[in-house]
Amino acid sequence: MKSPTSFVFFLIFLLLIASSSAHPGMKKQHYPCKNLVFYFHDVIYNGKNANNATSAIVGAPQWGNLTILADKFHFGNIAVFDDPITLDNNFHSTPVGRAQGMYIYDTKNTYTAWLGFSFVFDSALHKGTINFIGADPIMVKSRDISVVGGTGDFFMHRGIATIMTDSFEGEVYFRLRVDIKFYECW
Ligand SMILES: *[C@@H]1O[C@H](CO)[C@@H](O)[C@H](O)[C@H]1NC(C)=O
Numbered sequence: 210m211k212s213p214t215s216f217v218f219f220l221i222f223l224l225l226i227a228s229s230s231a232h233p234g235m236k237k238q239h240y241p242c243k244n245l246v247f248y249f250h251d252v253i254y255n256g257k258n259a260n261n262a263t264s265a266i267v268g269a270p271q272w273g274n275l276t277i278l279a280d281k282f283h284f285g286n287i288a289v290f291d292d293p294i295t296l297d298n299n300f301h302s303t304p305v306g307r308a309q310g311m312y313i314y315d316t317k318n319t320y321t322a323w324l325g326f327s328f329v330f331d332s333a334l335h336k337g338t339i340n341f342i343g344a345d346p347i348m349v350k351s352r353d354i355s356v357v358g359g360t361g362d363f364f365m366h367r368g369i370a371t372i373m374t375d376s377f378e379g380e381v382y383f384r385l386r387v388d389i390k391f392y393e394c395w
């Protein structure tokens with residue numbers, strides 16, 4: 210080593226080598242390795258549509274009930290859903306899978322839900338699951354949640370899902386467009 214400076218650079222070089230080989234199996238990329246777009250459709254139970262409903266309120270604050278989402282930005286409501294996933298925005302298109310999980314209204318001064326759900330696929334198109342988690346500030350046009358993992362065709366996949374409300378009909382129906390960008394594939 211000629212100087213202290215070059216020694217420092219040498220150390221940094223060693224650290225870079227060490228960190229790059231720490232996860233040898235991981236394919237980390239700064240651009241998506243896979244991009245998929247889906248829609249899913251949520252028909253909320255409203256006391257009259259038991260046959261058609263794909264989601265049900267299972268938790269409500271003391272000032273609410275399980276039929277109608279509560280006042281005060283639905284704070285305290287928890288809904289469980291089993292929604293059809295389609296490739297286009299038509300509710301009547303043949304579903305390619307199910308979006309299954311829950312949303313929790315967890316903010317008192319605006320409409321925000323916390324999402325935890327899976328896309329479950331079992332068709333010629335896709336087999337396996339994609340698992341999502343994150344805060345969903347519903348009033349924002351485009352919001353990002355985490356794709357924390359997957360199974361089957363999506364084994365060890367991770368990325369970001371951009372969610373947009375594609376249709377909203379009162380408290381009975383909404384449709385979300387989900388633009389999934391995987392940054393880790395396998
Ligand atoms: C279920 O949906 C169909 C088609 O949209 C509609 O004709 C019917 O009235 C609905 N039934 C109930 C109970 O909401």
Ligand SMILES: *[C@@H]1O[C@H](CO)[C@@H](O)[C@H](O)[C@H]1NC(C)=O
Nearest residue numbers: 256272273274275276277280
């Ligand atoms: C649920 O709450 C809504 C709004 O407060 C009310 O109109 C409705 O009657 C309640 N339903 C039941 C079954 O208690």
